Each structure stands twice: as C-alpha cells, then as structure tokens.
Amino acid sequence: MSDRINPFTPNFGQTPRHIAGRDLMISDIFDMLEGNIGSPARTSIFIGARGSGKTALLTYFASECLSRGWISVSVSCVPGMQEDILQQAAIASENLIPKEKKTHITGVSLGNLFSVEWAEESVQKPNWRTGITRLLEYLSENETGLLITIDEVRPSLDEMIQVASVYQLLIRENRKVALLMAGLPSEVSMLINDRSVSFLRRASQYYLERIEDHDIETAFRLTVADSGKSVGTDALDKAVRAINGFPYMMQLVGYRAWQDSGDKEQIDSENMERGIELAEKDFESRVLKATVNELSRGDIAFLRAMLPDEGKSDITSIISRMKKSSGYVSRYRARLIERGVIEAVSRGVVAFALPGLKEYLRGRKHLFGGE
Ligand SMILES: Nc1ncnc2c1ncn2[C@@H]1O[C@H](COP(=O)(O)OP(=O)(O)OP(=O)(O)O)[C@@H](O)[C@H]1O
Ligand SMILES: [Mg+2]
Missing domain, CATH: 3.40.50.300 (P-loop containing nucleotide triphosphate hydrolases)
Known part of the structure; x- marks a missing residue:
C-alpha cells in the first residue's frame, strides 16, 4: 500500500488529475x-x-x-x-x-x-x-x-x-x-x-475566479479515489472550507493530508487538520509572500486600510483611513483589482481576493513600517 502515489499536484503549471470547475x-x-x-x-x-x-x-x-x-x-x-x-x-x-x-x-x-x-x-x-x-x-x-x-x-x-x-x-x-x-x-x-x-x-x-465549493468537493473526492483511498465526510468538509475555492490550495491541502494518512485506506479528520496546517504554511511562503513582494508602498497602504474591517471594506472608510483623495485611492483600487489581490464586491465595496492574505498582513505590521 505504501507504494501508492500521491495523486495531488501541488506544483505550479502541473495539470491536476481532475480539474475542479471551469x-x-x-x-x-x-x-x-x-x-x-x-x-x-x-x-x-x-x-x-x-x-x-x-x-x-x-x-x-x-x-x-x-x-x-x-x-x-x-x-x-x-x-x-x-x-x-x-x-x-x-x-x-x-x-x-x-x-x-x-x-x-x-x-x-x-x-x-x-x-x-x-x-x-x-x-x-x-x-x-x-x-x-x-x-x-x-x-x-x-x-x-x-x-x-x-x-x-x-x-x-x-x-x-x-x-x-x-x-x-x-x-x-x-x-x-x-x-x-x-x-x-x-x-x-x-x-x-x-x-x-x-x-x-x-x-x-x-x-479564473474562485471555484464553487461543490466543484472543489467533487474534484477532491475523485482525486483521492484515483489513488485507491477515500476521504471521510467531516474531513472533506474541513478541506473544502480551508481551500475556499482556490485551486492551488486544493492541491496543497490534498497533498499534505494524503501524506499524513500514510498506509490507511481513508483520510480522516485528524489527517486533514494536520494537512491543512501544513498547506497553509506552504501557501503563505509560495503565494502570499510572492504577491506582497510585487506590491508598491501605495498598494500596501491601501491594503492596510482594509485590515480593520472583518469582511468587506467600504471605499469611503478606506479614503478616510488613508487620508488621501478619492482619485488617489481609486487608482490603487484599480491596480490591486488588476493584480487579482482584491475584488470589487459591489459598488464602492471591495474585499481581499487571495485567501489568507488579510491574516498574513495582519501578522506582519512591519511591512507597513515608515508609512
Ligand atoms: N481547476 C483546477 N482544479 C484543481 N486544481 C487546479 C486547477 N487549476 C489549477 N490547479 C492546480 O493549482 C496549482 C496552480 O495552477 P497553475 O500553475 O496553473 O496556476 P497559474 O495561474 O498558472 O499560476 P501562476 O500565475 O503563478 O503561473 C497547480 O498545482 C495545479 O495543479
Ligand atoms: Mg502559470
């Protein structure tokens, strides 16, 4: 059984065995x-x-x-x-x-x-x-x-x-x-x-927007099944929540949880929890860090002004927190949307588009140093 091959593909450019959604x-x-x-x-x-x-x-x-x-x-x-x-x-x-x-x-x-x-x-x-x-x-x-x-x-x-x-x-x-x-x-x-x-x-x-949860769920289950294993219902729910519609995260979570399940036939909740934890670290170093490194000081200042909000952010609050003109703020809004970092949820309202980015920035106040 240990010669089974992990069916997940957590590498950039690698075609997944089962394409979720799209x-x-x-x-x-x-x-x-x-x-x-x-x-x-x-x-x-x-x-x-x-x-x-x-x-x-x-x-x-x-x-x-x-x-x-x-x-x-x-x-x-x-x-x-x-x-x-x-x-x-x-x-x-x-x-x-x-x-x-x-x-x-x-x-x-x-x-x-x-x-x-x-x-x-x-x-x-x-x-x-x-x-x-x-x-x-x-x-x-x-x-x-x-x-x-x-x-x-x-x-x-x-x-x-x-x-x-x-x-x-x-x-x-x-x-x-x-x-x-x-x-x-x-x-x-x-x-x-x-x-x-x-x-x-x-x-x-x-x-290529966020993939629907039910499509992630199906692709995840089929990918696990390809290797002759299965995944428990609770474990699958946890995975879907952590993946949050993001394809790369699906591969990371799947890969880590599959490894954690060792020789067992089924990936259970505990395997999944450990898998998710490791996957979040991978995601942070490979995606969040890389994305933040490409941003300008102005971009970062905009994102910082979104951090106090729990869910979405109103542009009017961002303008008052940044203490800049609405023209200035909307330029950065457009730049960040184009980079896929935030998304326009409705008129005058934006939200983070990359899963985990808000938490990542909250934990890294030093990025805002000198502002
Ligand atoms: N629809 C999908 N369903 C499941 N997994 C997917 C899907 N699309 C991509 N993946 C997986 O997500 C990861 C990232 O995919 P890919 O390298 O194609 O992204 P990308 O958009 O080209 O990223 P970059 O902009 O960095 O080049 C890979 O591990 C791939 O196997
Ligand atoms: Mg690519």
Missing part, C-alpha cells in the same frame, strides 16, 4: 476545437491571480487538441518565443505524417525539410509570417489546425505584439489557427490596451 471555458474551447471554428473562443485569454490555474488550463487544452485534429505549440511570453513556436510546430507536424508517406514525399524529416528549403532559397531566411504560413499550408493538406498557447503574456515583449499581429492576418486568410493566452490581470489589461493589437480586445476573456 466547465464553461472548457466546453467553449472544446466546441471550437471540435469544428466550431467561427466561435469567439478561437482567440481566448485566461485571466487570473497566481495559482488560479492558468497554466494548468493551457496545458490541458494543448494535450487534448490532437485527438480533435489540431497540433499545439506551447510557449511562455519570453524572448525567442517566435522561433520556439516555429520549431515546436515543425516537430509536432513531423509526428503527424505516417511513416510510409514521409519517405515517399521527401526522404527527410519535416524539421529538416523546412530548414533545407530555407537554406536553398536562402539568400534570406523567411520571416516569421512566411514560416508559419508554410507550416499552416502543410498542415491544412493534412486537415490539421495549429493551436498556439502563450502563457504569462506581457505587452512589453515585442515578439508578443508581432505574433498577435501576424495571427490576425492568418485569421483573415482563413487559416486553421487558434490562439489561447493566459496572464495576470494587470499584464492582460495592458496587452489588450496596446494600440497595435487592439483586435485582442475582442478576444474572449475568461476570468
């Missing part, structure tokens, strides 16, 4: 991949705070597209990504061709084919648009589309703007191509406000 976005993307190419989901952006599951979703779509007639390339928005897209696509399409046909056509692998052709013609290496167009022509002969996923988008990278602009032209030419992007709220909003790629404003935007 039903609508998954069905929209599958519908598009399965033939509804005119769907607005063809160009989509997934927006969410750290640990909300952006990379996991992109990876999931990339792994599910082949059986639906698409090859995928997955890149992060970093220098060199254009070249990376071409190379990955060349390798993926090489694997598409049946072996007999491959020798029949060329006798060389497709990866080589591209570079050989380029070398022969090559007074000049073809530009990115030419390269990708050739690839798409080749793929369309094989009735295959190209799904490009770009993670951690940021508008400051020229290559991002170039890829998006060429992509727009490819769509106009009726090529079978789709683009799924993911990023933190602030980066995405800067990207779609970039004038040179304003068409991205019409992309489908999916916000």
Whole structure:
C-alpha cells in the first residue's frame, strides 16, 4: 500500500488529475476545437491571480487538441518565443505524417525539410509570417489546425505584439489557427490596451475566479479515489472550507493530508487538520509572500486600510483611513483589482481576493513600517 502515489499536484503549471470547475471555458474551447471554428473562443485569454490555474488550463487544452485534429505549440511570453513556436510546430507536424508517406514525399524529416528549403532559397531566411504560413499550408493538406498557447503574456515583449499581429492576418486568410493566452490581470489589461493589437480586445476573456465549493468537493473526492483511498465526510468538509475555492490550495491541502494518512485506506479528520496546517504554511511562503513582494508602498497602504474591517471594506472608510483623495485611492483600487489581490464586491465595496492574505498582513505590521 505504501507504494501508492500521491495523486495531488501541488506544483505550479502541473495539470491536476481532475480539474475542479471551469466547465464553461472548457466546453467553449472544446466546441471550437471540435469544428466550431467561427466561435469567439478561437482567440481566448485566461485571466487570473497566481495559482488560479492558468497554466494548468493551457496545458490541458494543448494535450487534448490532437485527438480533435489540431497540433499545439506551447510557449511562455519570453524572448525567442517566435522561433520556439516555429520549431515546436515543425516537430509536432513531423509526428503527424505516417511513416510510409514521409519517405515517399521527401526522404527527410519535416524539421529538416523546412530548414533545407530555407537554406536553398536562402539568400534570406523567411520571416516569421512566411514560416508559419508554410507550416499552416502543410498542415491544412493534412486537415490539421495549429493551436498556439502563450502563457504569462506581457505587452512589453515585442515578439508578443508581432505574433498577435501576424495571427490576425492568418485569421483573415482563413487559416486553421487558434490562439489561447493566459496572464495576470494587470499584464492582460495592458496587452489588450496596446494600440497595435487592439483586435485582442475582442478576444474572449475568461476570468479564473474562485471555484464553487461543490466543484472543489467533487474534484477532491475523485482525486483521492484515483489513488485507491477515500476521504471521510467531516474531513472533506474541513478541506473544502480551508481551500475556499482556490485551486492551488486544493492541491496543497490534498497533498499534505494524503501524506499524513500514510498506509490507511481513508483520510480522516485528524489527517486533514494536520494537512491543512501544513498547506497553509506552504501557501503563505509560495503565494502570499510572492504577491506582497510585487506590491508598491501605495498598494500596501491601501491594503492596510482594509485590515480593520472583518469582511468587506467600504471605499469611503478606506479614503478616510488613508487620508488621501478619492482619485488617489481609486487608482490603487484599480491596480490591486488588476493584480487579482482584491475584488470589487459591489459598488464602492471591495474585499481581499487571495485567501489568507488579510491574516498574513495582519501578522506582519512591519511591512507597513515608515508609512
Ligand atoms: N481547476 C483546477 N482544479 C484543481 N486544481 C487546479 C486547477 N487549476 C489549477 N490547479 C492546480 O493549482 C496549482 C496552480 O495552477 P497553475 O500553475 O496553473 O496556476 P497559474 O495561474 O498558472 O499560476 P501562476 O500565475 O503563478 O503561473 C497547480 O498545482 C495545479 O495543479
Ligand atoms: Mg502559470
């Protein structure tokens, strides 16, 4: 029994065994991949705070597209990504061709084919648009589309703007191509406000918000069952409460509680309590600390002004506690919402969006030093 493998995936970028929630976005993307190419989901952006599951979703779509007639390339928005897209696509399409046909056509692998052709013609290496167009022509002969996923988008990278602009032209030419992007709220909003790629404003935007408790509960139970164990009802209730809709926390709690249950068949309440305690520490060091480190003094001052409130905070109280103008306060409100740190609950009311952040800040008054 001890050789059982822990089924939880508390690592960034790792696709969970059972995706909790996210039903609508998954069905929209599958519908598009399965033939509804005119769907607005063809160009989509997934927006969410750290640990909300952006990379996991992109990876999931990339792994599910082949059986639906698409090859995928997955890149992060970093220098060199254009070249990376071409190379990955060349390798993926090489694997598409049946072996007999491959020798029949060329006798060389497709990866080589591209570079050989380029070398022969090559007074000049073809530009990115030419390269990708050739690839798409080749793929369309094989009735295959190209799904490009770009993670951690940021508008400051020229290559991002170039890829998006060429992509727009490819769509106009009726090529079978789709683009799924993911990023933190602030980066995405800067990207779609970039004038040179304003068409991205019409992309489908999916916000990765808190997952419903009943979806967490189902995914948690199924994940445990995958390993041949089960989880008690009380234990599961405790887990759902501690997870509070946050995907990364689901993996941390599950992982720790599963470990704690050792060789037992069932994860009980005590295993869960210890698991939750450890998971909260993990969460603190990997998510809360990282998030707070990226904030400015003004952001922190805003959050500090929210701490006296038990639940939500009124903007009017924040203004009076910060002793600043409403214009100043609303600038920081917008920044923090874009970063996924707080959320607008209703008009003039905000709340912390990251679970545990309020308690974390309350325990760290030194962060506010000098204010
Ligand atoms: N829908 C989901 N259900 C269950 N677990 C999930 C879900 N989405 C993501 N996870 C898990 O949550 C963790 C974080 O996911 P992921 O790395 O995709 O987040 P992210 O939004 O890309 O974070 P970052 O902004 O830091 O890159 C991973 O351990 C992953 O397995
Ligand atoms: Mg990620």
